[in-house]
Every structure is written in C-alpha cells, then in structure tokens.
Amino acid sequence: MKEDAVLKKNEECIIHIEDMGNDGEGIGKYQGYTLFVKNALVGDTVRVRAMKCKKSYGYARLMEIIEPSPYRVEPRCGIASRCGGCTLQHLDYNEQLRRKQKKVADCIERLGGVTEGYTLYPIIGMETPYYYRNKAQFPVRKKDGKLSIGFYAGGSHSVIDTDNCSIQAKVNEDIIRCIRSFLEEENISIYDEETHEGLVRHILTRVGFVTGEIMICLVINGKDLPHKEKLIKSLTDIPGMASISLNINKEKTNVILGDKIKPLWREPYITDYIGEVKFRISPLSFYQVNPVQTRVLYEKALEFAGLKGDETVWDLYCGIGTISLFLAAQAKKVYGVEIIPQAIEDAKENARLNGIENAEFFVGAAEEVLPEKYREEKIYADVIVVDPPRKGCEESLLDTIVRMEPKRVVYVSCDPATLGRDIRYLGSRGYELKKIQAVDQFPHTGHVETVVLLSHKDADVLLV
Ligand code: SAH
Secondary structure, three states, rough: OOOOOOOOOOOOOOOOOOOOOOOOHHHEEOOOOEEEEOOOOOOOOEEEEEEEOOOEEEEEEEEEEOOOOOOOOOOOOOOOOOOOOOOOOOOOOHHHHHHHHHHHHHHHHOOOOOOOEEEEEEEEOOOOOOOEEEEEEEEEEEEEEEEEEEEEEEOOOOOOOOOOOOOOOOOHHHHHHHHHHHHHHHHOOEEOOOOOOOOEEEEEEEEEOOOOEEEEEEEEEOOOOOOOOHHHHHHHHOEEEEEEEEEOOOOOOOOOOOOOEEEEOOOEEEEEEEEEEEEEEOOOOOOOOOHHHHHHHHHHHHHHHOOOOEEEEEEEEEOOHHHHHHHHHOOOOEEEEEEHHHHHHHHHHHHOOOOOEEEEEEEOOOHHHHHHHHHHOOOOOOOEEEEOOOOOOOOOHHHHHHHHHHEEEEEEEOHHHHHHHHHHHHHHOOOOEEEEEEEEOOOOOOOOOOOEEEEEEEEHHHHH
C-alpha cells in the first residue's frame, strides 16, 4: 500500500524556513517532512499550502509571511516575485554572498572531503549588483490583442510585460520602448508558439560594456521584416548603436536562435574587451554575461596559474578562447579545447584580432581530445585550466590530467557540487587543494562561480 505523505494537497501549515535551494526556493520542515516554498526566505516564518506531496518531501505555496526574515529586503524590481530571472532579489545582497560562500565551503568539505591545508578567500561580490548583464533575450508575444515584451514567468512560457529589468544593461529600456512602438505602429505580426504563426519571436540585445557598442538582433519566423527602414531609423538614434540584424528561426522549437543571420545595418557583430583582450561578438557567439566579474574571475585564474612566460598551458572547455587568450600573454603556448565548432572559429578569429600567435585551438570533447593527444602525441602541460559546464569533468579527463602530471590545475567551476566531487578525485591522486576563490557572477540568482588552485604534491620536484 502507498504510504501517505504527512501533508495532503491543499492542507495548510506554519513552518520556519531553515535553508534555501539552488533556485532560491525556501526549505522548511513540517513534522520532519521537507517542504520547498517559492519566494520564502531563510529566516521567514510562513503559512503555506501544500501543492504537490511526495512521500518524503513536497512543494508548497507561500500564503502569508507571519514573521519576516531579518534578511528580507524590498526587491528593486516590481515583477521580481513572478519573473523567472532573479530568484533572490528579496534577499539582502550581503546575505546572498554569505550563503554562496557557505555553499562553496560546504561542497569542498563535504563532497571534496578536504578540510584543511588550503586558503578559502572571501567571496568577491559586486559593488553595484544591478544592471550587470551585457546580454538580454526578450520574448515577444501577443495575447488577446495585447503586445507583451519582457521575461518568462518562473517555470512557464507566459511573458511578463515590462520595459525595465534591474540586472540588464539600462539602455535596454530605450531599445525595448523603441521596438515596441515600431511593432505597434506598423502592426507587425507576432509569433504564436501554439500555432507557429506570426513573425517576431524574440529580441536579442548585447552591449559592450567597455566599448559602449550596442547590438540588436530580432529573431523572426520568416525571411524579412516589413518596414525595417523605420525601425533602423529610430534604433540608430540610440547612442552606441553599432549593429542591427535579423536572425531567421522558422523551427518549431524552444531554442531561441536559428542558424542564419541577416545583417540590416552595419556588420552583424560588435567588439568588446575583457582586460586587454579584444573580442568580436556576433549574435550567435557565446560570451560571458557579466563582464565586470568575468574580468575578476579571469584575473584570479591567471594569478592561480602562476605563469612566468615559459609554460605550456591547456585550457579545456575554452568556449571562444576567452581564458586561453587572457593567459597567452604570459605563457609560452596555450592550447584550447572546446566542443562547439563555431566557438572554436570565434576563438581563432579572436586570436588573430589580438595578434596572438601562441594559442592553438582544437574542436572536440575535452575527455576525448586530451586522452587521445596524450596517448598518440605524448602532449605535455605545466598548467591545465578547466572550465566545464555544471556537470563537471568526466573521469576519463581527470584521469588523463593525473597522468600528464601538470604542476598546477586551475579549476573554474559554475557548480560547487561537481567541483567538490572532482576535487575529491584529483585530491586522492596527488593534487592538493591550495586556494579557493568564489566570485559572484550572477547577483540575485542562486548561482556561484568558483576558481580553485590544485598543486601537484611533488610540484617542487616537477619544476626541476
Ligand atoms: N571558458 C569559456 C567557456 C566556459 S562555458 C569562458 O570562460 O568563456 C563551458 C564551455 O564548455 C562551453 O563553451 C561548452 O560548449 C563547452 N563544453 C561542454 N561540454 C564540453 C566537452 N565535453 N568538451 C569540451 N567542451 C565542452
């Protein structure tokens, strides 16, 4: 017989929120039964209504805040509680940072299995944790004749109509206003996800924070945009406008961008800098979204790499070569490996753009390319940098790293849990954890970026 959960659907109870999950949801217990509550904060006492009850845990809706958490603040953004973007805007920023630091420390200790011998530096947060994103993707929809441009509500595809967002570049407000008037005045048809009819699907914007250059790309379900000259005329009045293009996406898919770019005004890319390195960014290229903190993160990675100029470095999961090119100025040679061919094309182009000749790039899965090159060409590394996606590194890759015996491994991670797991693997095979630095790349969300330094236990011997 199926065992009953402690609570039944629609039953209400009062709980104290003791912790928070990865997506900012509050976690509390009712008679030992764990409940996840959206918009509830650690420290809140709340009345909740059970919505979905599994055997050992359930999801509940926040009905009333009986005693607010001392860390609760008024979100800057009027739509924060509904929007799927920011999940922590109602949590004091210093407390956000404290929790992220704690999460990193817990994962290192619990999953990494290391409790001493390293320095855990205080997390680096942003001085002004607003308007930090350089890339925005606004869905465009029409419901009952009303145009909506904004953001998806949490866990859904319904669009919350808004002209402003507290974490996007501020100039987006002018851009959205301008495009909104154009779409309404010219009565341009809007894409409908259900019928797969209508033209305009998304608006993509990118802003070079150093150069001030702005890129606009309208994603359309068709070949061309009617009355486009009118849109171009009004958008080019915005200071910094540098590129306007269309992206053709006729597929019935949730993927925002199609493969084809059609330039409307000037070239379909902008340029920006991270430190001294210049990047060409097209609508399709991957580029870190928080340029201020990216620079902080890369500088830490560079510092941890401890380069003197004569090293061979492998940068695995290199994307468009951002870290590789950042390191190249201080190394003898940098090799980058990345699975997406287009990103490698960008990496090569970016190397050319900066006159960097000591960087070489390979397309392929890091866990295939590195073992194969090691087996067949006996490649060598003084330093290996890895920056994997959330799932972390495959064991076959870690195993090759161990065999290659680099003096240092610099691990850049966007998920402290898989970082902990991989540190444990490397730790039991000769790599000692030396330094940990968390950097807040995504204020008001639950995500945290960490860079760690692991040194080979015989690094001094290997140096000779
Ligand atoms: N270091 C880059 C990109 C980091 S994001 C930067 O800082 O900008 C992680 C990258 O890993 C993405 O570009 C993704 O395409 C790539 N990737 C994912 N799985 C991979 C794999 N198995 N092998 C190599 N690259 C992979």
